[in-house]
Amino acid sequence: QKEVEQDPGPLSVPEGAIVSLNCTYSNSAFQYFMWYRQYSRKGPELLMYTYSSGNKEDGRFTAQVDKSSKYISLFIRDSQPSDSATYLCAMSHYGGSQGNLIFGKGTKLSVKP
Amino acid sequence: SQTIHQWPATLVQPVGSPLSLECTVEGTSNPNLYWYRQAAGRGLQLLFYSVGIGQISSEVPQNLSASRPQDRQFILSSKKLLLSDSGFYLCASGGEDEKLFFGSGTQLSVL
Secondary structure (H helix, E strand, O other): OOOEEEOOOOEEEEOOOOEEEEEEEOOOOOOEEEEEEEOOOOOOEEEEEEEOOEEEEEOOEEEEEEOOOOEEEEEEOOOOHHHOEEEEEEEEOOOOOOOOOEEOOOEEEEEEO | OOEEEEEOOEEEEOOOOOEEEEEEEEOOOOOEEEEEEEEOOOEEEEEEEEEEOOEEEEOOOOOOEEEEEEOOEEEEEEOOOOHHHOEEEEEEEEOOOOOEEEOOOEEEEEO
16 A cells, blocks of 8 residues: 555636645654646746644635545635646655655646646 | 745766756744655655765665755765666655655656
């Protein structure tokens, strides 16, 4: 079983839809959870950051972590064509940033006007 | 906030030629620095990371090398490129909280 699994999509939704993106993981020691957004031929940009369990909201974006199920989600409300990008989940089990961040392979999202 | 400068954006090189990609960081001091490669459908692969000047850790055996001559400068090199070195190369900077900030990437095509 891979450490982090993410459905690659592609996922296509109409403008205004609620989008749900998900990752599952196998390592129960993961504590840091992130979502990155990557536009075509650009570097990933950090979108959401969560430590341990719970929810975090930032504008139209909500990140959820369910450690009991080893499952994280990113919800996008009122999706816009500008949200069309690849979304990568990432996680790590301890601080110090020694190259421990594990990335999902990304889900490609397309929001149609 | 930090800014990661990475260039060039696109590079086409013949097999057997040398490579040098440079990355510089602004807005932070003593960052951890990373080189990733991203191939279609394969996600991000960590190639090298550095916790300080002259300190390089390699994650995978490969045809590439990295150096950190200054605190905020990270260089990816190869003496002779292979076809398999083609890909999208990303430099990243991070700190104690595991957050990574990425540069804009270099698309390398080896022909």
